[in-house]
Amino acid sequence: MNLLGLKAGGMISIMVLTLMLASGAWAQAPTAPLPPPRPDRPARPEPDAEPRAESPPPTETPAEKLASEDDGTHGACLDRLSKLGLRFEKRPPVQEGRCSIENPVLLSSLSNGVEIAPASLMACPVAESLARWMSEVVAPEAERQFQTAPTKLLIGTSYQCRDQRNGAKLSEHALGNGVDVMGFEFAKRSPLAIASQTENSPEANFQSAIQKAACPIFNTVLGPGSDADHGDHLHLDLRQRKGDYRICQ
Template sequence: MTWRMGGASALALLLALSAAAQAPTPPLPPPRPDRPPVQTDEARSEKPAPGEAPAEAKAPDADDPEAACLARLAELGLKFESRPPVQEKSCSIENPVLLSALADDVQVAPPSLMACPVAEQLSKWMKEAVAPEAERQFQSAPTKLLIGTSYQCRDQRNGEKLSEHAFGNGVDVMGFEFAKRAPLSIDSHPENSPEAAFQESVRKAACPIFTTVLGPGSDAAHGDHLHLDLRQRKGDYRICQ
């Protein structure tokens, strides 16, 4: 049997088919309680890759003292490189940094390897004592901290035990450079001179910050530098000479 359709009927049929094709896709039914919802592409892009920690987990762990110390150095504006742990004979540094500058672009010359806490205390000493005293005595900001020895695998000078330098736990400060005056070396300066007043002030200010401070007048071995370290002793005993 042959079917024939008028023009009006054909047009109505075509319009109906077109409307059906353009109709929106009906929404999916809600997921069954025993099945997780389908993830969108956006949700998948936010999910960390296998083996990758979430972003919030990558923040420094306050319970990890080594990571926390490195984070504080960065916050203070120090320039440094974190280095792998040092192990050389009986000498070692658990959390070493190669320090090249303190805050306000005070250079550390040469860049020196030390334990992270020593770098942090040097920054504290520079900010709270050295810079204010330099402005008071010389009307000039310090630009460079001159280091003689930082990490060095050796015994104490008396040979009784390992030096704090063997653990990156001490530095020898040889002097300072300034923006508006000549460099100053640690030495026995003329009494009542600005140089003597500056050196004595920064030496005394180092004593609450470091556990050992030795300089000119303490013994013959420390006549040309300030030895600063963080040696731990019973009862928080400190040496300041």
């Protein structure tokens, strides 16, 4: 090929290249992918679709609720003692091993000034039941049999941390839930001790009547004739049993 031919061929190649650029043939060539985002700049998280609800206010725990209910029950009992005219001291809860009283009072007198001798520690409901027994049963029966009013209720045992005499379980005395009545003093006659009384005597009639009439008020009533352990006192307690079962002997 001569020199003239080489020049002509070069001119043709330049013209072809120019036409390709003008027609955008190279514009269809794939472009290089963009680099991934830098690891030190994480994508901004999407905002929550809904605002978070505020946490509800704290509620009472079951224990706190129970304590509150207990305080209300105990307070109501103390109010009733005051309205009945009883003299007593509110005492802090008792806890002595397995023995305890949740709502103790030291009772010193009942309605109408009937003295508790000695002043005795017991659960509030027991004090309330004693007041009811004295006003509804003992005082009217003393007037009927002796024509006089009781002035003193003689207590042998109220709260005492011990088992039952047979050792089977905890005594109601260990819960402040029972009292042992040893006898009475009166305004116009000699004292009366709980014991086996002469049959058909005013003392026997009085003792029998107040023992039987204690049964609707207390859950357990034991006295002379029930067993050897209760020949010299009346045991009265508020022990709860299934089906509201009561022992009255």
